[in-house]
Amino acid sequence: MGDHGAVDPHVRDATADDVAAITDIYNQVVATSDAIWRDEPVTVADRQAWFAAQQATGMPALVAVDAGGAVVGFASFVQFRTIPGYFPSVEHTIHVADGHRGQGVGGRLLDALVERAVAMGKAVMIAGADGGNLGSIRFHERAGFREVARLPGVGRKHGRPVDLVLLQRDLPAPPDAPDGSRP
Ligand SMILES: CC(C)(COP(=O)(O)OP(=O)(O)OC[C@H]1O[C@@H](n2cnc3c(N)ncnc32)[C@H](O)[C@@H]1OP(=O)(O)O)[C@@H](O)C(=O)NCCC(=O)NCCS
Structure with a gap:
């Protein structure tokens, strides 16, 4: 993502106290x-159950x-499919509150997710977007994602x-990883 200038909003790990605000944005x-x-x-x-699951599995919120x-805004990822061979791949979600979009918040959240995924040794990030959500598709393309599949009518x-x-x-690969050590 580009340099969006201001220090705020800043990104941090969610706590249990944030879950009500996360729920509001989610429902919006x-x-x-x-x-x-x-x-x-x-x-x-x-959303408390979701937050507990993220914590129990060591996945970011x-x-x-x-x-x-x-x-x-908030962001998270989970394993992309759960059988062991999918270990390198995660699927993420980002949502920014109405009134705060287009100001770099989503980009900052995505940068932080990428940082976490790299540190965890993940090799692939996957976004699942609604086919009509051109804003999200564009947002991800701007951040180096490429469309790899389109599944018509699955939802x-x-x-x-x-x-x-x-x-x-x-x-x-993470900066301190020896060559070839990543899955
Ligand atoms: C999609 C979403 C997460 C993007 O977050 P955001 O804070 O609005 O995006 P940013 O301001 O960080 O934009 C980052 C880049 O994406 C582009 N972008 C963001 N929203 C866009 C839109 N609606 N149309 C076109 N481009 C867009 C910006 O041009 C920007 O590019 P730049 O860094 O080169 O200037 C946010 O708009 C959102 O939560 N939307 C509603 C829920 C949603 O669709 N979530 C994603 C589900 S997959």
Whole structure:
């Protein structure tokens, strides 16, 4: 991502205290876009379970916080499929609150996710975007992802068939990794 200038919002690990704000942003995206294929809002308890799972599996949950301490975006990744051979690949999610988009917040969150993935020895990051979410597809392409698959009609949003676009970015080996040590 380019240099977006300001220090804030800054990115840090989420804590349990952030889960309510994460839930608000998540539900805003559910209600106003096709980016998340759910028709109904989720409860804070649902996102608490998500947060606990991220912690239990050692996977990141990050928030972007503005100068006033408000959470304006969040990001995470999980294993892309769970059988052992998929170890090198993770699938990430980024959501920025309405009113804070287009200001570099998503880019900063993505940079932080890439840093974590590299440090964990991951080799591939995958984004799954709604086929109509041209903003997200463009966002990922600007960050070095390329479309590798398009799965027509694999989901539903409000009963309508929706397409999944998979975008992939290959990561460098961690700086301290001996040659060939990465999976
Ligand atoms: C997609 C999203 C995460 C991008 O975050 P953001 O903070 O708005 O993006 P940034 O301001 O960091 O933009 C980074 C780059 O992507 C490009 N970009 C971002 N949104 C874009 C859009 N809607 N259309 C075209 N380009 C876009 C910017 O031009 C920028 O490029 P640059 O760094 O070369 O200037 C955010 O807009 C969002 O949460 N949208 C709603 C939910 C969603 O779609 N989530 C993604 C699900 S896969």
